[in-house]
Amino acid sequence: QQQVKQSPQSLIVQKGGISIINCAYENTAFDYFPWYQQFPGKGPALLIAIRPDVSEKKEGRFTISFNKSAKQFSLHIMDSQPGDSATYFCAASMSTGRRALTFGSGTRLQVQP
Amino acid sequence: NAGVTQTPKFRVLKTGQSMTLLCAQDMNHEYMYWYRQDPGMGLRLIHYSVGEGTTAKGEVPDGYNVSRLKKQNFLLGLESAAPSQTSVYFCASSLLRKKAGSEANVLTFGAGSRLTVL
Numbered sequence: 001q002q003q004v005k006q007s008p009q010s011l012i013v014q015k016g017g018i019s020i021i022n023c024a025y026e027n028t029a030f031d032y033f034p035w036y037q038q039f040p041g042k043g044p045a046l047l048i049a050i051r052p053d054v055s056e057k058k059e060g061r062f063t064i065s066f067n068k069s070a071k072q073f074s075l076h077i078m079d080s081q082p083g084d085s086a087t088y089f090c091a092a093s094m095s096t097g098r099r100a101l102t103f104g105s106g107t108r109l110q111v112q113p
Numbered sequence: 114n115a116g117v118t119q120t121p122k123f124r125v126l127k128t129g130q131s132m133t134l135l136c137a138q139d140m141n142h143e144y145m146y147w148y149r150q151d152p153g154m155g156l157r158l159i160h161y162s163v164g165e166g167t168t169a170k171g172e173v174p175d176g177y178n179v180s181r182l183k184k185q186n187f188l189l190g191l192e193s194a195a196p197s198q199t200s201v202y203f204c205a206s207s208l209l210r211k212k213a214g215s216e217a218n219v220l221t222f223g224a225g226s227r228l229t230v231l
Contacts, residue, residue, distance in 0.1 A: 009153065041224070043203050043205070043223050043224050044156070049219075089156065093218055100146055101156075102158070102172075105155040106153075
């Protein structure tokens with residue numbers, strides 16, 4: 001049972017364009033939604049995170065949009081750069097109990113110069 | 114400032130062999146996790162620990178065992194390796210934050226251990 005569904009599986013964007021990755025979750029007990037970035041040969045690293053009490057969070061060129069009623073959230077990368085080429089994972093967890101992250105299947109982003 | 118260190122980085126096993134992956138963190142984190150990463154499937158939780166001496170099953174625990182005898186170490190064991198366990202394994206750790214916030218549950222990952230079972 002995949003509790004966090006992510007799309008697309010891969011994405012090619014031109015330099016300067018907008019990259020958009022979408023995720024949907026099933027468990028309404030989730031209350032923490034991070035995005036992780038992974039470069040080849042490295043472990044994932046936290047990029048940006050949001051809680052469901054806000055609909056949007058922006059950090060530099062990265063924005064999370066959150067729709068609680070639809071149980072969906074998305075990552076927007078503005079002015080995409082070749083250095084943003086990586087695999088991106090959305091995730092979800094609960095603040096109490098297990099606290100372990102449930103990850104989406106990942107999106108491989110390629111930003112072409 | 115090592116963070117999370119995994120050993121070994123690469124290993125090739127024959128079906129039926131056993132091995133142990135070691136994870137060590139120097140950040141005094143309470144929580145530790147083992148994930149496996151497979152193409153198109155993201156990261157799936159194998160086992161986790163909420164403190165020294167405690168372990169619990171994740172989403173895909175079959176065929177694996179874990180131990181956390183010391184707070185800084187989390188071991189993942191394969192008693193009888195199978196080709197289906199060919200994967201990249203990631204260890205992660207996190208703090209126990211009592212106050213909820215957007216950064217309440219930040220996982221720090223190791224660089225991964227690539228295991229091939231022939």
